[in-house]
Amino acid sequence: MADTPPLTPADAPSADITKSRSLTNAERILILKLRDDGLTQVQIAQRLGRSQSTISQTLSDFEDSTDLAKRYFAANALSMAENVVRKGLPRDHNVALAGIGVLKSEGGASVKLLVGISLPGMPSPVVESDV
Secondary structure (H helix, E strand, C coil): CCCCCCCCCCCCCCCCCCCCCCCCHHHHHHHHHHHHCCCCHHHHHHHHCCCHHHHHHHHHHCCCCHHHHHHHHHHCHHHHHHHHHHHCCHHHHHHHHHHCCCCCCCCCCCCEEEEECCCCCCCCCEEEEEC
């Protein structure tokens, strides 16, 4: 456990556990610092005059969830792709296809996708998009 500087009265409101007052930003920062210094949730709670559950919730609120977000996106990739196909513009399709490696440009050349719908007796509109 790293040495932690002594707390001042401004750092800890009182020795009694505070139940109704919300944490200040300074307290949240101090909780994270004390945890990084190796203190347990109980030790942090005692120093700040807060409950262990408040410390636990605060640490949970600041937990890195990047890996969880990546897993969520990977698990829902098909439904997101279906949504892009159903509702997206041609450029959205291109970005999605390029993102998963289906469309690639080689040697700096751009890839163009032409989308057109032909109706009997009507000229076909063409939408051009670069990837």
